[in-house]
Amino acid sequence: MNINWYPGHMKKTIEDIEKKLKLVDFCIEIIDSRIPYSSRNPIFKDLLKSKKRLLIFNKSDLSDPVINKKWMDKITDTSNFAISYNATKPDVGAVVSKSEELMSEEIKKYTEKGLNRGPLRAMIVGIPNSGKSTFINSIAGSKSAKTGNRPGVTKTNQWIKINPRLHLLDTPGVLWPKFEDKVGLHLAFTGAIKDEIMDRETLALRLIERLRDIDTKILGKRYDLEDTENMEPIEIMDEIGKRRGALIRGGLIDYEKVASIVLDEFRKGVLGRITLEDPDEF
Template identity: 45%
Template sequence: MSIQWFPGHMAKARRQITEKLGLIDVVIELLDARLPLSSRNPMIDDIIKNKPRLILLNKSDLSDKKVTDEWVHFFSKRLGFMALPIDSLSGKGVSKIPALCSGLAQPIMAKRSEKGMKPRAVRTMILGIPNVGKSSLINRLSKRNVAQTGDRPAVTKGQQWVKVGKSMELLDTPGILWPKFEDQEVGYRLAASGAIKDEILDYQDVAIYICRFLMKHYPNHLMKRYRLHALSDDPAEVLEQIGKNRGCLMPGGIIDFEKASELVLRELRSGKLGRISLEFPPQPLEEVEVND
């Protein structure tokens, strides 16, 4: 699968972020807990450079808890970033964010105080790829509906400042995808999670990828959800059996693979397949590129 998607509004968003970065004390990088590395935009490292950063692993209610704990360890111990699992919809973990940002901004605030400048709220910027839950998080933090939400990418189109109590101000930004996925596995994971517009996807291609992944890492989830007594070695045959068991049929009893594929994709994203992580932390010997 080859996905190239870099619409004009995303190039504009990158310029806007760069222009506003001088006003920011702490950058909040919002990632999908199910695929933390694949949902990290590598351009963001180049843009924000050495700004203090808080990494939030959102949608942690959908991810494998054990794997998410491993990701927190990976980011904190191996990359040196503070990381926190959250669920922006239920609010789990969200209340900790202002205090963590204040802690990260403390050296900046201390310098302001030394210069005789008046105290002010910590200014933060939230960055993340489309459909990772930025708007839901902002609404949860501000305790009001100030950001438009939707279960599809590219809902946020502009920038806005949002007050979070008296101690924090947050700059919302549109999600930014990068222009090319060098690793097609990244493209598949993003497609499976909903970060890429469904209109440009081949549902069956993505569903077969999901089936292959679940067959290897979460076979019991797959068998239990779709009442499969055994798993074929061929993910296409597994998808066919799912279609048969769930009544995804066309006239003549022919399997409707498109309908079966949409079903698998929808149920993975909604959590009906169980708590699943689509990506695991690299082993110690594997290198992860981080631009400081």
């Protein structure tokens, strides 16, 4: 299933981010903790190399905490600090203190000179639908940034004053021109790519296949299915359709409805706390 989505405005956003890097001290990269590898834009590696990064493992309430810990241990170093974050239980103090820890050397230089450097300034970057705006609103305590459960909601840059110690510059979510097959699928599973350009039925079929590979009990428990390990993905879709009444005239399966059920329930965390990517695979 070949998936690519790179609207023209994303190229412009990359160029704008590069121009405005001089305005900030460091970057905060929002990562969808269900797909810690696929939700990191590879363009950022070179684009942001001059800045330290605080890596926010967002949507931690939807992902596997054990696997997330392994991921954070793997990617944390002196210039990249990672923390787990749940926007439904905002922790402003943790974000501010971790930002100051990340930038402690730079802060110390100002302090030793008797200078007041003012608040730290950070640029928020990430892919579409990674939860950037929800993260900002959760720590700002207001609707400072537009939010929506679909990619491409943030269209412009905007400054948000979190508190006297930290100011944030929000930027639109950006992808890159060409994805690996697995990466494209994972982005589509989590809603980072617009559903309108997708074959949702095939996408749901592939998600069922991936979930079954992770743990055969995930689908069996939610949809009251037995022996999913030995069922083909299409057979699992059929059984879900029967149990959820997703049928059309003649008793045939309404695969479009089944696809919506599976994708929506995965994205909302109804199927459980699931991380699709293990750090040992990358």
